[in-house]
Amino acid sequence: MVSDRLKKIILNELKLDSFEFQDETTANQVPGWDSFNHINVIMAVEKDYNIHFKGIEVLKVKNMGELQKLVDSKLQN
Amino acid sequence: MLSFIDLNRFMQYIDFSKVQQLFLYDPSDQLYFSTSFFLFFFFALLLFYRIFSKSKNLKIYTIIFFSLFFYYKNSGYFFLLLFASTFINFYFGSWIYKAKTGGMKKLLFISVLVIDLGLLIYFKYTNFFIQIINGFTSGNIQLLNLLLPVGISFYTFKAMSYVIEIFIETMEPTNNLRDFVLYMYFFPNILAGPIDRAVAFLPQIEGEMMPSKEDMGRAVFLIMSGLFKKAVIADYIGLNFVDRVFQVPLRFTGVENLLASYAYTIQIYCDFSGYTDMALGIASLLGFKLMDNFNIPFLATSIADYWRRWHISLSTWLLDYLFKPMQMSFRRMRIYGSALAIFITFLLVGFWHGASWTFVVFGLFHSTYLAVSLLTQKFRKAFWDKLHLTGTKTLKVFQILITFHLVLITAIIFRSDSLATAQNVFHQIFKYFHGAVFFQWITGYTQVFVFILIGYVLHFIPKSVDNKVKNIITASPVYVQALLLALMILVVVQVESAQLQPVIYFNF
Numbered sequence: 001m002v003s004d005r006l007k008k009i010i011l012n013e014l015k016l017d018s019f020e021f022q023d024e025t026t027a028n029q030v031p032g033w034d035s036f037n038h039i040n041v042i043m044a045v046e047k048d049y050n051i052h053f054k055g056i057e058v059l060k061v062k063n064m065g066e067l068q069k070l071v072d073s074k075l076q077n
Numbered sequence: 078m079l080s081f082i083d084l085n086r087f088m089q090y091i092d093f094s095k096v097q098q099l100f101l102y103d104p105s106d107q108l109y110f111s112t113s114f115f116l117f118f119f120f121a122l123l124l125f126y127r128i129f130s131k132s133k134n135l136k137i138y139t140i141i142f143f144s145l146f147f148y149y150k151n152s153g154y155f156f157l158l159l160f161a162s163t164f165i166n167f168y169f170g171s172w173i174y175k176a177k178t179g180g181m182k183k184l185l186f187i188s189v190l191v192i193d194l195g196l197l198i199y200f201k202y203t204n205f206f207i208q209i210i211n212g213f214t215s216g217n218i219q220l221l222n223l224l225l226p227v228g229i230s231f232y233t234f235k236a237m238s239y240v241i242e243i244f245i246e247t248m249e250p251t252n253n254l255r256d257f258v259l260y261m262y263f264f265p266n267i268l269a270g271p272i273d274r275a276v277a278f279l280p281q282i283e284g285e286m287m288p289s290k291e292d293m294g295r296a297v298f299l300i301m302s303g304l305f306k307k308a309v310i311a312d313y314i315g316l317n318f319v320d321r322v323f324q325v326p327l328r329f330t331g332v333e334n335l336l337a338s339y340a341y342t343i344q345i346y347c348d349f350s351g352y353t354d355m356a357l358g359i360a361s362l363l364g365f366k367l368m369d370n371f372n373i374p375f376l377a378t379s380i381a382d383y384w385r386r387w388h389i390s391l392s393t394w395l396l397d398y399l400f401k402p403m404q405m406s407f408r409r410m411r412i413y414g415s416a417l418a419i420f421i422t423f424l425l426v427g428f429w430h431g432a433s434w435t436f437v438v439f440g441l442f443h444s445t446y447l448a449v450s451l452l453t454q455k456f457r458k459a460f461w462d463k464l465h466l467t468g469t470k471t472l473k474v475f476q477i478l479i480t481f482h483l484v485l486i487t488a489i490i491f492r493s494d495s496l497a498t499a500q501n502v503f504h505q506i507f508k509y510f511h512g513a514v515f516f517q518w519i520t521g522y523t524q525v526f527v528f529i530l531i532g533y534v535l536h537f538i539p540k541s542v543d544n545k546v547k548n549i550i551t552a553s554p555v556y557v558q559a560l561l562l563a564l565m566i567l568v569v570v571q572v573e574s575a576q577l578q579p580v581i582y583f584n585f
Binding site (some may be wrong): 040055058062 | 404
């Protein structure tokens, strides 16, 4: 389940009004989420939740569901 | 009726030592796709493939055996190095996957990368570095007597894609050494790619490994197209014009140097994409789908777009495994971090091609193009918006022409045997043009001119037309397909000079 907060951060960063995010949604399915905006999105997520990702952790993330899991794991610590 | 006496006499005419020669490694007579020897052996392979069609295991071993022989014919005892690399990467892959701690995983991963890259750097770049050191210290360190193992740049990257994906947990290792050996040795792409990823290739071994009707039609189309592009167009243009000019640019006018540059640009496309087509076609006949390497590269509207269309397997490899991690590490630097990451990545693209300053400078040009392009993207967009040109066909044509010529500049550097030679080419073009010579050139080099045009036309043929031709071939009966193939081989034999031109990318 992708939280509303995470969805909001991404929509805001990509300047989208709305998008139906599923667990299986991948970056290239979302308009504007290219390899350059990708780091902006990641940084926006880090800033909002006040967490820090390790490069390799982000590389492993395949879709929205996994991104959410990664965020959750960071919040638990 | 042949009697035994006749047979005996006949046998005396066969020089068996010559036959034996065929099976031994001869550095001056390597085994390329467009040789008659390869043809004979490939038919033998297909025959065994058919005979063993019920046993996947036998089919796999047939390909492995054939691949081993193919590699040996091309690179002699270096097949042992390939075997060592295969072994090492297979076991490290397994150990990385099974490692209990993150620390152990990382240690194993770094170790195997050091081994893989270490071998590559040792064979490819040691003498280059020695020369640099000698230059700096006015020293005289002895250069090593090193031969470059054929395909090492390609199979090292194949192996690395395997261990990297296991490490970042996007793929599980295979338990079957046999399958991994097939992946590493696979003769269609061992010499010059495409650099197929383990994650895309290994699952295909689980599949049918038998070509469908479409696969066969596609194979015939690709092999014919590849042979024509490589052996007819590329080799001819190179041998009869480009090589001559680039050998002594100062002996030719600027217009001839420029024409040679245009010629070389299409030559390397036809050479490399021709080889790739043959590789894809041959793999198709064995029931394997390899990734494509080209997508009408000269239609690119930017250098970034160009690299999405040229040597796709290499650029995506470097983008996924080098650029993205670097970009992520540099993310605090935002756009400057991305620019730095792209700059480093493409510098390495250049260097990957070989241990020469021309390749380094080639990479430098592309990395500069890309970094500058990224940093100025906003300004350029605003500029075109202001002129109301955004999204127009005019702008697109302009961008295509600019991109093509930016590539042309790098092609000149790439082709030159030294930076001085490249300098001479540019010098002639800008200081000694003599445009009128063009008309003399057309009459003197008519066939070359025609072939250059044919090359460019072939390049620009849209994929939809390709598909139509493919479908026609697929729908034709098998004997027609065989006939077409035989016809093309005949054409190639006619056009081919006495000396076979090795694929330019074999040197990498």
